[in-house]
Amino acid sequence: MTTEPPGTPPVIALAGVGRTHPGRPPVVALHPSDLTVHHGEYLAVTGPSGSGKSTLLHLLGLLDTPTTGRYELDGIDTGSLRDRDRSTLRGRRIGFVFQSFHLLPHRTAEENVVLAQLYNRTPPRTRRTAALEALRLVGLGHRTDALPGTMSGGERQRVAIARALVNRPSLLLCDEPTGNLDSASAEAVLDRFDALHAQGFTLVVITHDPAVAARAERRVAIRDGVLSEAEAEVRTAEGPAR
């Protein structure tokens, strides 16, 4: 499963991480949970709508901070980091794929991928080459100059995937990546995920679709903010699984 040398810390190590939204009454979006994801793993997080999947992804992606617990990314304790360092980690070690793509409409596929290298000190000379290579990796080497408005949903999501992987991040975080796609396009995107997994990328895919989750190597489920390994669903009421 993992090819990392011994002693390398896991990509994700959650220990008792929870998120409660303040208010009257406070909303517990994620109960304190443990989760470890190693290099090269392909993990699916499943659960019905409102169960806390996006909350988990935002915590993993350093877009949100847990109210309890400890989150280590590549062995770095993220709890003590200031916004500057969290931004740096996002720009370097994390690639996001969103349900609604979030491509800039006035820029070509290539320019959208180049944008991911704007803030992380990639030298301007190498940005185009890297973007072209990433687009080729998702099967869009022929659509580099296309504007998002002229592309199909599946093509747009593949541009977004190219953007997420162009920096060779430690972790690819995908939130309902096939939620806006027809089944053929979804199939193409899932094929890409398989290929990336084969290349050693670490993927965490969030989905409510069992068919999507079935493609992953490992599954965890969330129900009412409680995280559990999918193979042990009977234990959801008791708390997080190891």
Added chain:
Amino acid sequence: MSRRSVLPEPSSRLGLRDLLSEALSGVLQRPGRSVLTMLGTVLGIGAFVAVLGLTATASGQIGEQFSLTRATTVDVTDRPRTDGVAPGANPPSNFPEDTDRRLAAIDGVRAGGVWWPVPGAPVITARPNGPNEGTGLSVLAATPGAVAAMEPTLAAGVTMDAFVQRTAQPVVLLSEAAAGRLGVSRLDAQPAVFLDNVPYTVIGIYSDVRRRPGALLGLVIPASTALERYGNPAPQPDRGAQGLVATRVGAASVVAAQIPLALRPDAPDAFTVVPPPDPHSLQDGVTSDLTGLFLALAGICLLVGAVGIANTTLVAVLERTEEIGLRRSLGARTGHIAAQFLTESTALGTLGGLIGTSLGVVTVVAVAAARDWTAVLQPAATLPAPLIGTVVGLLAGLYPALRAARTDPLKALRSA
């Protein structure tokens, strides 16, 4: 920056070139809106440059018209009495015989006297009964004070003095034009020219005069001689006796007020005195009233321009929350987001400033050309004008940039 990062990798950053190109693409993304946004700044800065340029141009124009000579010249026109004069004869002028002395006694007068065109158009010849050379030449009668006030430049000989006036000598001063016409070039043989066949000894030739340039096409004989030979000056104001006074700089209006009483204490109404216009009243009139008004209008335009840029940038921030969230997910810090929108508004302001300055300069040049003026643009007011647009854009972008930086990436990414 105070504490070192604990991460092994260098922090996120946004290079200057990347910042500029991102801001530019933000401006060009909606060209029509950008142009409308700049309109207020364009108008404000255009008005600013045009007003300052037109003021400078108009002032320069006044300065040109209002030369030093004009500022030190006072004209006195005679109003001769026409009653009780035999028909056919000219009435005596109101100027007293000792006009030169009375004028010279006024504080601030450098020289002054009376002159008039000799009535009856004498025939001018180089020798007795020779052909008339006088076409286009005029014979002037003048007191020595009037000649001094004209400030002739002598090419040869001497000018008129009190002696020739007192003794009514038959002498003449020639302009270079008259001397050429009459074949007079050297004065050592005491040449003479003839007026109505009467010889006049040429005592001097002048090449230029500072006042009464009409004398450059003429001959000047002593006023006393002219009175003896040709009688009183014509009564018409434009052909009659006139006083000419050269004053010291700044004394003209004070001198003008004193002239009528000094010449004729018994009849001060006998003269019309025309002092030069006061340069200060002219310039102040142009600069203070209009400039103040137009600069206030330019300021209002700039304010409107600033509000326009602030408004558009704020709308852009609200429209582009999704983009802001995306950039944050790609590693942008809050400062990078603020810098991007601040640079966009500053670019809009600078561009508006450049266009406005160009339009202002074109306006000044066009108005000056239409009026035959010399366009005057002060570099100190024109060159920094685009920078006013930069400052306007920068200030206008502060609040929107702050709002952009504060956008919660979570909400921004969830919105779409």
